């Protein structure tokens with residue numbers, strides 16, 4: 001298999017045909033093929049998202065231990081103001097998330113649990129293939145199609161109820 005988006009999707013289509021096989025061993029092998037494809041689609045941990053009540057106070061807290069603010073934006077569709085804080089060289093970042101309205105998922109999180117880790121985000125080579133592969137394995141994706149995330153990235157989420165209690169974000173950076 002190659003390593004571009006079309007190759008991943010083509011491989012998933014082949015696996016889907018196998019998943020429907022009457023033969024249990026063939027169906028299990030197809031499931032294993034999907035896992036292998038996902039192993040190539042996932043790149044690494046992109047960021048850890050923290051729900052915060054006050055964005056500037058949170059920037060001050062994390063800056064004090066040497067993290068650096070590298071990006072700030074407002075995303076009204078997601079109901080957040082977010083600040084990306086680089087850890088060390090910045091390969092992995094902390095994402096500070098403050099609610100912009102009462103209906104924001106961050107407002108709901110803070111009301112229920114207070115500030116803390118709200119999500120873990122994986123960088124992926126292709127968000128469509130990552131979402132499709134995870135669906136094929138029985139995970140629940142929040143969106144049928146990806147939405148816009150930080151820096152114009154494409155994002156989707158795995159519902160925490162299907163993911164061991166973790167809200168898992170999938171991020172495809174657009175270069």
Ligand code: V0V
Pocket residue numbers: 049075078080082095097105106108109118119121142148149150153155157159160161165166167169
């Ligand atoms: C809710 N639950 C969580 C959770 N949020 N568990 C772990 N981590 C979380 N973040 C649990 C909650 O305690 C309930 O468990 C159950 O899930 C409720 O599920 P629900 O009724 O379906 O939904 P809600 O209303 O609690 O909402 C949860 C979801 C919501 C995940 C659907 O937060 C959402 O749409 N999130 C995706 C969008 C998002 O988070 N945007 C902000 C970041 P019990 O009590 O039933 O056991 S924006 C962003 O990251 C950007 C822009 C970016 O990175 O680029």
